Amino acid sequence: MAEARMIEALIFDCDGVLVDTERDAHRVGFNKAFGEFGIDAEWSVQLYANLLLTAGGKERMKVYFDEFGWPNDKVAEYGGRDELIAALHKEKTRITSKLVSSLPVRPGVLRLVDEAIDAGVRLGVCTTSNPKFIDAVLDLFGPARKAKFEFVHAGDVVSKKKPAPEIYELAKQSLGLPPERCVVIEDSRNGLLAAKGAGFPCLVTTSTYTVDEDLSEADRIVPELGDEPNINVTLADLDELAAAHAA
Structure with missing residues (x-):
């Protein structure tokens, strides 16, 4: 079953995706x-x-x-x-x-992370936030989930921030995977353009400040990932998204 899976890595933005922090x-x-x-x-x-x-x-x-x-x-x-x-x-x-x-993790994030861990899908974060801040955000996930994130590319690790694709180009190097085997989850136009500029399929979960942005380049847009009984995105959905992107 795992060998037939299209997606091998899931890359999250932080602000607005993991927690609505802005x-x-x-x-x-x-x-x-x-x-x-x-x-x-x-x-x-x-x-x-x-x-x-x-x-x-x-x-x-x-x-x-x-x-x-x-x-x-x-x-x-x-x-x-x-x-x-x-x-x-x-x-x-x-x-x-x-x-x-004191802030909640956005609905569906922990569920989707657990699905990815269970399926052996690799995890990473690409964000413009300070490394200390993203460390505090990942603490909300609990130590077991936090330990499963292979990399956190944050802050000034690249010379040009989103919408430049540099941070996602760095993610490709970290993963050693072609972009069509991965999915990026973003919430903003800047993040979307960065992900697409590096060749990744990108799902957007809109947040407080991005719901009215032009997100037309996204492979899919949802208001949130969602938890039971209102799940909007599963790992299987992301697998299909990646397959459609590669086609």
């Missing part, structure tokens, strides 16, 4: 970090939706400050813009890593 963890963490640094900035739910069009937290802050003005006193205090951004991002990561422990 609104209630990352956004809150940025705002708390700004406050602790004495920076007059408050990212509303709507503003953060616009900022999410830029992948990567450090890059997001640069876009914001470029548009709304840099806190030049803090830039001078930290010795430059990049240095301030790095310090802010470090503090934001510390804050959000604590916040994530």
Whole structure:
């Protein structure tokens, strides 16, 4: 049975896929970090939706400050813009890593991970999030499931973040598999374009901030993976998706 299976690896994005973290963890963490640094900035739910069009937290802050003005006193205090951004991002990561422990894993994720483990399908994560943050997210899975993830490519491991395909090209190297033997699960247009750019079939589970994005390149779109009695995606479904992609 296992030899007939098309899919050999399953690659997850983190934010919006494993946990819907953007609104209630990352956004809150940025705002708390700004406050602790004495920076007059408050990212509303709507503003953060616009900022999410830029992948990567450090890059997001640069876009914001470029548009709304840099806190030049803090830039001078930290010795430059990049240095301030790095310090802010470090503090934001510390804050959000604590916040994530109170958030639920999205419906169907643990079920699908268990299906993959039982079938011998390999697991990995490709995300723009900080490695410490994704480590905290995977802690929600429990130690047995967490140990089954072969790789976590996170943060600044590549020079260009999503929608550039670099992080998924790195996943291909890690797995040593052709992309048609794998499926990527993403939630955003940036992530979708990155996965497709590397040649992977991609299923999208929409999240709070991505439900209205153009996701037309996806091989399939669902609101969530789903648990009983409302399962939307099984490993068998992903097997069929990969087979259709390879055809």
